Amino acid sequence: MPFHYVPNEPLATHFINVLHLLLPAGEEFFVKVFKKTLPLIKDDQLRRDVQGFIGQEAMHSQAHSGVLAHFDARGVDVTPFTEQISWLFEKLLADKPRKSLRRQHNWLLEQVSFIAAIEHYTAVLGAWILDSPQLDAVGADPVMMDMLRWHGAEEVEHKAVAFDTMKHLRAGYWRQARAQLAVTPVLLLLWIRGVRFMYSVDPYLPPGVKPRWRDYLDSARRGLLPGPWRLLRVVGHYYRPGFHPSQLGGLERAVDYLAVSPAARASR
Template sequence: MSSGAIPVRQIPFAFSEAIDPVWHPDKPEWSHMVNGASLTMPYLEPFLIKTVTEALRQVGDPALKADVQAFIGQEGVHYRNHRRYNEILKRHYPELAEVEAALDADYRGFQKRSLEWRLAYTAGFETMTMGITEWLVHQRSLLFRGADRSVASLVLWHMVEETEHKNVAYDLYMHLYGSWWGKARGLLFATAHVALASRQGYRRMLQRDGRWARPSSRLRLYLMVARFLLHASPAMLRSLLPGYHPAKVRDPDWVRRWAAAYDGLEEGTIPLLDTADPEIPAAFPA
C-alpha cells in the first residue's frame, strides 16, 4: 500500500450570523437536505475518527498508517467547520437539538459494537460519499449556481477531500478483515443510517418553514432525493464487484483543479467559489 501524501488543510470557514438557512433561494428543499446532512457531521465524523484511531494500533504498514493519520486530520477539520454552520442553523431551528441528541445516542451505542462492525460502517460510508461527490461536482451548476458562496464552498471542499482520502477506510478494513459480506453490510447500514438521520433534520426545518405539508414542496424534495439515489447507487453497486478498489475509480477533473487552485492561496485563506458563474470554476476570486 502506498501513501499519496494526503494534505490536511486547516481551513477556518466563517459563516455570517445573518446567513439564511435557505442558502439556495431557488431550492429551499435542496438547501435543507444539505443542512440535514451537515447536522450529522459533528457526530458521524468523530465516530469515524475514533474507529480508525483504534484500528491504527493493529497496522504496521507505514504508508497505510500515514494515510489513516491524514484521514483523521481531514475529518477533524470537516466536522469542526460543519459544527460552526450548524450552530447558526440551531438558532433558527432550536428543535434540531433533538436530532443532535438522537445522533449522539446512536453513535454512543455504535461505539460499543465490535471494531470490525465499526470499521465496516466507516468504509461503507466513505464508499457512498464517492457517488455523492461525482454528483455534486458534475452537476455543480444545477445544484449550487446562485447559492450562498460560503455554504456551497463548504460542501464542495468537503467533497474534494472525501475524494482525496477515498481509499483509506477501504484499505484499512480490507487490511484487517477483508470480509466481502462485512463490507456490504457496512455499506448498506451506514448509507441508510446517515440518510435517515439527515431526513430527521430536514423534515423539522421544512416543517418550521411551513413547506413540509405543501404537495409541491414535497414533490420537489422527493425528486431531489431520487436524484441522490440515482447518482449514489452506481458507486455503491460497483464497490461490491470482484476486484473493486476505490483507486480504480477516476476522480472528477474539477477535484484536481480545485486542489491546484487552493495550493496557490495563502495558508488559512477560505476558498470561496464563484457561484454566480454558470460553470462554478475551481478558482477562488477575491
C-alpha cells in the first residue's frame, strides 16, 4: 500500500490517518467501559446490541493497529502521538478510585456519555466515507478504502448503541449535551495536532511543508474530505432535545456495503 494512499493528496491522506492514530486506544477504552455496563442493562435486545458493539469495536481497534504497523514498516514512528492518546484514554478518562458506589456509577455514566458523543462523530464520518466516490475517482488505494468503508458501515450500523445505553442508564439531556460540548473541542484539537504530526514525520514531503486550512477547504470542496458545514450541521443535531441517532439515516447503505465488503467478510 502506498504511504499516500490518496495519490498526490497528503492532506486528505493525513486527515484520514488521524483515525488510525486515535482509534486503537479509543476503541479499547470503549470496550472496557461497555463491558462494565452489561450487568446494568435490563433490556435483552440492548444487551445483545452492546455485546455486538463490543465485538465490532475490538475488531476495529485491531484493524487500525495494523495500519500503525504499516507506518512502522515505512520507518515512520508515530508513538510520540499515540502515547499521548493512550494517556488520554488510559489515565485521564480511566476508572478512578471512588469512595461510594454512587460516585462510581456517576463516573460510568460520564464515560458512556463521552463515548456516545464520540460515536456520533464516527457515525457522521462513517456515512460520509460510504458516499465518497471522489476518493475512488482520484485513485485512492482500494484496500484502504474498503477497510475505512467497512469500519464506517459498522459505525453507522451501531450508531445508536452507545446513545441507547446512555439513556437506559438514565443519563439526562444535560449530561448528553455537556459530554458533546466537552468532546467537540478536544476532538478538533486532536485532529489538527494529528494532521500536523503526520506532516512532520512524512518522509515523502519536502522539509518544512505544513498543512494549511485552505488545503483542507479545497479537499472538502472536491469531495475528498467531509466539509466543515456538513459536519457542523449534522453534529448540531445532537443538541436537539428528543434527538436519536436513528434520525441520521444511512443504515440501508451501510448494510448493503457490509454484504459485499472484503474486509467485512474477513472479519467474520
